[in-house]
Amino acid sequence: MLRKLSYAALIAAFAPAAYAEEFTWAVTTDPQTMDPHAVNSAPVLGFLNNVYEGLVRRGQDMAIEPALATSWELIGAGEGWRFNLREGVTFQDGAAFTAQDVLFSYERAASEEADTSSWFSPVSEVVVVDDFTVDIMTTSPNPIFPDSIANWMIMDSGWAEANDAVRPNPDGNYATLNTNGTGAFSITNREPGLRTVLEPHADWWGEAAHNITRAELTPIQNPATALAALLSGDVDFINPVPVQDVARLKNHANVKVIQGIEARVIMLGFPHEAEALKYSAETTQANPFADPRVRRAVAHAINVPAILQTTMRGTAEAVNQLVSPAMRGYSDTLGGEAVFDQAAARGLLAEAGYADGFSFGLKCPNDRYLNDEAVCQAITAMLAQVGMRATLDAMPVQNYWPELRADNYDMYLLGWSPGTFDAEHPIRFLASTPNEEKRLGSWNFGGYSNARVDELLPIIQSEVDDLKRQAMLDEVAQILQDETAYVPLYVQPLVWGARANIDLVQRPDNFFILRWVTVN
C-alpha cells in the first residue's frame, strides 16, 4: 500500500512537469517533402506553414495579415504590388532575412522544377528596391495577388546555395529533408513516415501565443488506430476523426471533436484528351469519356445523397460546382445540374452509343480524403448499376499523383481546396487548357479545354469590379457544368479530434497551425 502510494506520488510529482508542454499529433498523410516549393498539396503546405513563412499569412478567420511583409500597396494603376518587408527577422540558422531572399524564393518557387510555379503566372518581374522593399510587377492589374501568395514561403538564399538546393528536385535534395525558415517552429528531427519533431524558434519575430516546448508529428494511416491513440492519450490531436465515430466521441469526457466544413470539393475527373481507355476489357479503341453525354451520365448515375447519408454520416454537404458556397465567387445562378437518375444515365449512354455500357479503370487515393476508398467503392457500385463497370484501384497518395501525372487512369477522384479562397483558383488549376509556359492547368490531368474558359480567365484575374467579375465566374461555372468537365460530389467536412486539455484553432483550409495551440 505504502509503495503504491509512493509510486502515485512520484508519478504525480514528475509527470505533469515533464510532459505539460509537449504536444503530439497524428495525421493520415505524412507530408511527402519538407521543400515548400516542391509539392503544391495541403498536407505539405499546411505542415510547412509552421516552419516557413510567406510575405503575408492567413489569420484565424482566413483574412490576409502581415507576416514577413509589414504592409503592401498597389503600384500606380495596378502595374504591380510593393511589399515593405519586416526588419530584424532571422532564419532558424541565424541568417538575416532581406529582400534578396524574397527574390531568390520567387525564382525558386516559380522555376520549372517547382510545383508552385502557377501561383506566379500573373507575375512579370520581381524587383528588389532596397534591402526591405520589393516590387512584384504583374502583367495586368491583379487585385487578388496578395491573397494568392499566402502559401508562398520564403527560403534563405545563402542556405539553399550552400546546400545545393537552389531549385526544388522531385527526386529529393537537401531541402527535401532539412528546413530553414523564419517561422515559429524549427524542425529538429525528420524521419519520413515515422516522426517529425519541432521546437520553437527562439528568435522568432512574433509574439508566441502557444506554450509548446516540443511538438511531434506522427503519421498514422489507419484512422481507427489514430482514434485509439487519441482515446488512450498517446497523441493529443488527430486529423481527421473518422466520420463514423463523431457521434460517439462527442460524449467522451477526455476528448473533444472540432467540426467544420472544409473548403475542399471532392470530384471525379476524366481523361478528356485520351484517345482510348487504358483499363478497359473491350473498349480499347475509343474513349467514351470524351463524349459529354457519357460524363453527364456519370453525374446522373451517382447517388450523392446516399453517399452523404451513409458513407459520410451526414457530415458533408452536396455541391454543384468546383468551389464550396463559402468561397468568394461561388456561383448562385447555376442551373440544370444532373441529379441522381439511373434511367437518364442509361438513356444518355445509349444516345452516345454505349447502350451495353463499358468497362474502365477508376483510380482513387486511399489515405488522402475522408473515406476516399469507401466513396470510390460506392461509386463503383453505382456506376455498375447503369452499365459502367469500373475496376477500382485504390492506392496511397504517394503513388497516386505520379499515376495521374502519367495518365494512368480512365476516371479519378480529386479533392480541390482553393488556396486563395476564390472561385478563380480551380479555373486556373483544373479548367484551363494545360499550358506549361503560362503555368496554367497544372492539375488539369485530363487536359480539359474550352476556348471560352481560357478567354475569360485572364479577364477574371484582372477585373476589379466585383459584379462584372462574378458574371464571368458564373459563366465559367455554367460552361463547366454544361460540359460536365468534372463531376463535383460534395464538400468534405473538417473533423478534428483533440484531448480536452488542448486549445486550438481550426482553419477552414484544414491547415493545422501549431502556434495557436495551448496545452492546459
Add this chain to the structure above:
Amino acid sequence: MTDMPLKPAQQSRLRIFLDSDIFYMFKKSPVAILSTIVVAILVLSAVFAPLIAPTNPFDPASLNLMNGFTGPMTPNAFTGDSFLLGTDDQGRDVFSTILYGMRVSLFVGVAAVLFAMVLGITLGLISGYVGGWTETIIMRTADVQLTFPSILVAMLIFGVAKGFTPVEYRDQMAIWVLILAIGLSDWVQFARVVRGATLVEKRKEYVEAARLIGRTPFAIMLRHILPNVLSPVLVIATISLALAIIAEATLSFLGVGAPATQPSLGTLIRIGQGFLFSGEWWILLFPAVTLLVLALSVNLLGDWLRDALNPRLR
C-alpha cells in the same frame, strides 16, 4: 448399405478403412468428430455459397448504398430491408459476404498448401535422394528462409509479384499472387520432413532392390519412396492449411491481399475494424468468429491426425 450393393473392390476398401486403427481412433475422439463436422459444414457452405447466400456481394451492381450499416435482424431505416447478420459500409449483406469470403479464404488456403506441398515434396525428395551439392543448395536455402517469419516472406513475394502485374489484371491476379506468396513461404516445412524421411527410406532393402532391377531414380522416388513418406506430410498439410488460412487473413487484413471488391475473411475484418469504435460491431465480429472457428477446427483436426499417426503416442 443393403439396398446399395457395392462392388467387391469398393466394399473391401471401405471395409479396410472402417476396420483401420485410424478410423477406430477417430470414433473414440469427440474433438476429431466435432471438428470434422464443423469443417465439413463450413467447406460445404463455402462451396455452395451461390445457392445459400441471399445476395451476391461480388456483383457491385446489386448493392444499394442506402442499406449500409444495417444492424443484424433489424430493418433498415430507409429501405426497410432486413439482413440476418446486418450489412457493411457498402450495403453488402454480411452473411453472404462471409460465405463468399470464406470461399476465397479456403480456396487460397488449400491451393497455397497444395502448391507448397508439391514444391516441398519435390525438393525434399530430390535433396534426400540425390544428396551432395544439390542437397546443400536446397536445404541451406530452406534454412535461410526459415530464419525469416513466413508472413514477411509472403509480403515480400506479394509485393514483388504485384509490381510485375499490369494494373488492369491486378484484381484478378491478386488471388493467384496470394497463393504463390503463401505457398512459397510455406514449402520449407514439407521439404525438411520429406528429406528426413527420404534419407531413412533410401537405405532400406526395397529401395536397394528397386535400384538393382534398374528402375530410374525418378521412378524410385515417385513410386517407392514417396508413398512411404506421405503420412507425416498429411499431418503437416492439415496444420499448414490452418496457418495458410490465417496467413491469407493477415495479408488481407494488412491490405495487401484480396481486393476490397472481392473480400476474403481477412479483408472483411479489416473493413470491420474501422467501425468498431462507432458501434457497428457486426461488420467485424461475424467474419472474425467465422475465421476463428474455421482455423481452430482445421488445426484441431491436424493435431488429432498427428497424434493418431504417431505410433509412439498410441
